[in-house]
Amino acid sequence: xxxxxxxxxxxxxxxxxxxxxxxxxxxxxxxxxxxxxxxxxxxxxxxxxxxxxxxxxxxxxxxxxxxxxxxxxxxxxxxxxxxxxxxxxxxxxxxxxxxxxxxxxxxxxxxxxxxxxxxxxxxxxxxxxxxxxxxxxxxxxxxxxxxxxxxxxxxxxxxxxxxxxxxxxxxxxxxxxxxxxxxxxxxxxxxxxxxxxxxxxxxxxxxxxxxxxxxxxxxxxxxxxxxxxxxxxxxxxxxxxxxxxxxxxxxxxxxxxxxxxxxxxxxxxxxxxxxxxxxxxxxxxxxxxxxxxxxxxxxxxxxxxxxxxxxxxxxxxxxxxxxxxxxxxxxxxxxxxxxxxxxxxxxxxxxxxxxxxxxxxxxxxxxxxxxxxxxxx
Amino acid sequence: xxxxxxxxxxxxxxxxxxxxxxxxxxxxxxxxxxxxxxxxxxxxxxxxxxxxxxxxxxxxxxxxxxxxxxxxxxxxxxxxxxxxxxxxxxxxxxxxxxxxxxxxxxxxxxxxxxxxxxxxxxxxxxxxxxxxxxxxxxxxxxxxxxxxxxxxxxxxxxxxxxxxxxxxxxxxxxxxxxxxxxxxxxxxxxxxxxxxxxxxxxxxxxxxxxxxxxxxxxxxxxxxxxxxxxxxxxxxxxxxxxxxxxxxxxxxxxxxxxxxxxxxxxxxxxxxxxxxxxxxxxxxxxxxxxxxxxxxxxxxxxxxxxxxxxxxxxxxxxxxxxxxxxxxxxxxxxxxxxxxxxxxxxxxxxxxxxxxxxxxxxxxxxxxxxxxxxxxxxxxxxxxxxxxxxxxxxxxxxxxxxxxxxxxxxxxxxxxxxxxxxxxxxxxxxxxxxx
Numbered sequence: 001x002x003x004x005x006x007x008x009x010x011x012x013x014x015x016x017x018x019x020x021x022x023x024x025x026x027x028x029x030x031x032x033x034x035x036x037x038x039x040x041x042x043x044x045x046x047x048x049x050x051x052x053x054x055x056x057x058x059x060x061x062x063x064x065x066x067x068x069x070x071x072x073x074x075x076x077x078x079x080x081x082x083x084x085x086x087x088x089x090x091x092x093x094x095x096x097x098x099x100x101x102x103x104x105x106x107x108x109x110x111x112x113x114x115x116x117x118x119x120x121x122x123x124x125x126x127x128x129x130x131x132x133x134x135x136x137x138x139x140x141x142x143x144x145x146x147x148x149x150x151x152x153x154x155x156x157x158x159x160x161x162x163x164x165x166x167x168x169x170x171x172x173x174x175x176x177x178x179x180x181x182x183x184x185x186x187x188x189x190x191x192x193x194x195x196x197x198x199x200x201x202x203x204x205x206x207x208x209x210x211x212x213x214x215x216x217x218x219x220x221x222x223x224x225x226x227x228x229x230x231x232x233x234x235x236x237x238x239x240x241x242x243x244x245x246x247x248x249x250x251x252x253x254x255x256x257x258x259x260x261x262x263x264x265x266x267x268x269x270x271x272x273x274x275x276x277x278x279x280x281x282x283x284x285x286x287x288x289x290x291x292x293x294x295x296x297x298x299x300x301x302x303x304x305x306x307x308x309x310x311x312x313x314x315x316x317x318x319x320x321x322x323x324x325x326x327x328x329x330x331x332x333x334x335x336x337x338x339x340x341x342x343x344x345x346x347x348x349x350x351x352x353x354x355x356x357x358x359x360x361x362x363x364x365x366x367x368x369x370x371x372x373x374x375x376x377x
Numbered sequence: 378x379x380x381x382x383x384x385x386x387x388x389x390x391x392x393x394x395x396x397x398x399x400x401x402x403x404x405x406x407x408x409x410x411x412x413x414x415x416x417x418x419x420x421x422x423x424x425x426x427x428x429x430x431x432x433x434x435x436x437x438x439x440x441x442x443x444x445x446x447x448x449x450x451x452x453x454x455x456x457x458x459x460x461x462x463x464x465x466x467x468x469x470x471x472x473x474x475x476x477x478x479x480x481x482x483x484x485x486x487x488x489x490x491x492x493x494x495x496x497x498x499x500x501x502x503x504x505x506x507x508x509x510x511x512x513x514x515x516x517x518x519x520x521x522x523x524x525x526x527x528x529x530x531x532x533x534x535x536x537x538x539x540x541x542x543x544x545x546x547x548x549x550x551x552x553x554x555x556x557x558x559x560x561x562x563x564x565x566x567x568x569x570x571x572x573x574x575x576x577x578x579x580x581x582x583x584x585x586x587x588x589x590x591x592x593x594x595x596x597x598x599x600x601x602x603x604x605x606x607x608x609x610x611x612x613x614x615x616x617x618x619x620x621x622x623x624x625x626x627x628x629x630x631x632x633x634x635x636x637x638x639x640x641x642x643x644x645x646x647x648x649x650x651x652x653x654x655x656x657x658x659x660x661x662x663x664x665x666x667x668x669x670x671x672x673x674x675x676x677x678x679x680x681x682x683x684x685x686x687x688x689x690x691x692x693x694x695x696x697x698x699x700x701x702x703x704x705x706x707x708x709x710x711x712x713x714x715x716x717x718x719x720x721x722x723x724x725x726x727x728x729x730x731x732x733x734x735x736x737x738x739x740x741x742x743x744x745x746x747x748x749x750x751x752x753x754x755x756x757x758x759x760x761x762x763x764x765x766x767x768x769x770x771x772x773x774x775x776x777x778x779x780x781x782x783x784x785x786x787x788x789x790x791x792x793x794x795x796x797x798x799x800x801x802x803x804x805x806x807x808x809x810x811x812x
Contacts, residue, residue: 068762069760069761069762069763070758070759070760070761070762071750071758071759071761071779073490073752073755073758073779074755074758074759078759100545100724102521102755103520103521103755103756103759104755104759106545106756106759107727107755107756107759107760108759109726110726110727110760110763111762111763113726114727114763115763123545123726125544125545125546125551127542127544128517128524128540128542129540129542133558133561134542134558137542137544137554295524295528296521296524298515298517298524298527298528298531298538298540299538299539299540301528301531301532324488326490327490327755329490329491329520329521329522329524329525329753329755330521330524330525332487332488332490332491332522332525333491333524333525333526333527333528333529334525334528335486335488336485336486336487336488336499336525336529337528337529337532339486340486340532341532351486353488
């Protein structure tokens with residue numbers, strides 16, 4: 001398949017809660033485990049024979065069912081996902097593993113537990129500072145999760161299963177890294193809108209099939225000459241981002257997104273889990289716990305800034321566009337600090353507030369246009 | 378007005394003057410032992426802060442999710458909750474000053490939906506109103522807004538900060554986890570304050586906390602009396618007591634003042650509501666701190682009393698075994714997890730939040746409940762549907778509205794008054810009449 005065909009296929013994968021790959025997986029007797037956050041060790045699900053499925057609100061027409069349980073001051077991403085769950089549109093889930101990402105998702109977890117009643121429901125208590133002194137707690141939580149899955153579903157997850165899962169997920173990471181490598185070119189062969197569609201799909205379909213598709217995509221992209229009509233290269237960061245249309249509305253102004261450092265974008269993959277003789281589960285846990293930290297984490301802001309600066313440098317970007325879903329508190333704190341830190345660093349920084357599933361193309365267009373003009377682009 | 382004989386920044390002088398004015402007012406009323414004791418406590422706290430600045434004592438900042446006893450184990454340290462100025466300004470000073478701090482933070486780029494108390498803390502730093510800390514010790518409770526504030530303040534101050542990670546649940550496993558972190562936090566505090574942690578001092582602090590706890594436990598019991606003996610506005614001040622005065626004789630004095638006033642008024646057969654109480658309600662989530670007279674209005678106009686609220690509820694797990702360092706650390710961890718108002722209810726699963734509510738409604742024989750949803754409390758607003766269902770199942774009429782506990786611009790006192798009045802007229806009174 002060529003680029004356009006593959007991107008169309010992946011677009012279908014991300015459009016609605018269900019997709020053809022997921023249905024086929026289930027049709028073959030496969031089970032599906034839902035989760036919200038990249039601090040949940042999805043490799044454990046793969047090792048246990050599950051398809052890891054990252055929860056999002058695609059296909060939700062409105063958030064009214066969620067609104068019945070949550071105030072309008074809860075972020076629209078959460079209200080949409082909860083709405084889908086309450087409407088039984090996520091009935092393909094055999095289980096969910098949630099955590100206290102933030103106060104909003106913590107309450108979504110309560111609704112999942114009390115109202116959605118997915119057969120298996122577990123909760124991971126994840127520390128809020130990626131520090132060695134707290135790692136043992138996280139590791140114990142991951143071990144507990146593995147035992148709970150084994151006991152509930154009557155299965156055993158061996159070290160060999162975990163190693164296979166690491167290999168499979170690493171293969172995905174490798175491919176995403178190669179995709180991102182192509183985006184460093186002066187003429188990237190893929191837009192931000194397209195690339196985000198790819199990385200979102202990686203969270204919603206069997207990794208093996210995803211990897212095969214991306215192999216073809218990478219071959220096709222490698223030989224392609226890309227877009228050189230952009231006015232500026234930008235990094236999109238901030239709160240979760242699983243809406244390619246939003247990126248499209250930025251790119252329509254001539255700001256080419258060359259990296260999405262956000263959940264569902266590059267931040268969700270990170271480096272490879274290193275090979276080693278040690279305990280496989282501990283290697284997975286270490287990789288998750290010490291990943292590029294997000295705003296929920298404390299005592300790591302310098303690392304977050306360093307990573308962003310390196311991304312700007314490596315991708316030859318001119319600026320950062322920070323987007324945040326309205327009412328997201330963790331990113332509100334980081335947005336404030338990042339603005340001033342980037343100002344010090346001399347990196348142009350635009351902060352946008354958005355609602356989930358509302359591209360607000362007009363508003364975004366105006367802001368981005370003015371931003372580019374300010375930069376002299 | 379000067380503080381310790383010196384002119385200080387206007388914001389601080391305003392709260393000092395406010396506290397002094399109210400002390401003068403309440404001192405004339407010998408029955409107001411509770412209000413008197415906390416007002417004197419507030420003024421003493423301001424004195425302590427400025428004395429510490431003048432003496433060059435090291436400051437350790439903490440947040441309202443952190444009971445400060447561990448820090449007080451360092452002899453010669455001054456603790457300072459980052460929320461201190463906002464709380465004092467709203468309670469005894471002039472709310473316009475809080476509003477100005479909120480605006481300062483927002484114009485600096487802090488998102489409007491961050492909690493107003495956290496925005497005001499950022500504003501206070503921007504206006505250079507806080508003494509520089511030697512270091513900061515924060516707990517990741519009670520909410521995400523605190524996380525946002527902690528990160529912003531750390532970035533702005535460029536001072537060493539350590540996080541005590543408060544996990545999701547509150548079982549013995551979590552107690553041990555937090556106790557270990559508290560212990561590991563001691564070298565951090567010693568390194569940055571230059572002071573030695575003294576286990577005997579820590580024991581004294583913990584014993585003092587236990588004395589405070591005994592009074593608060595009695596006080597909670599006494600407020601169950603029908604009619605409620607003591608005014609509504611004093612209840613939530615318990616949280617200010619715990620965050621600022623835990624482990625200090627001043628804290629015990631305030632708690633004793635609360636207890637004595639309630640006890641004596643019961644002995645005299647007095648009610649908080651002149652003319653007799655007609656309605657009792659549990660006030661859940663956050664108090665109206667920008668207008669304490671609001672509570673006077675409820676009592677005088679509606680004959681409504683709040684015998685207990687979330688900020689006043691003092692859980693029975695408060696007493697700490699002071700026999701060994703480990704028992705003290707675990708006791709402090711337990712207090713942070715299971716006693717400190719907000720941290721106790723706001724973290725963890727919704728059951729933690731709802732169970733206390735139902736218990737309070739039952740224990741205090743509430744006719745109805747008021748869910749005063751502070752707009753920044755996403756954990757509360759995110760659980761409102763489940764909360765309503767639980768309230769309905771328990772047969773407790775529930776009034777829900779959203780407002781801002783530190784910023785009167787979001788919902789006015791008049792609007793809240795109207796909500797409560799209509800709710801009583803339309804829902805509570807007819808039921809009561811039928812009964």
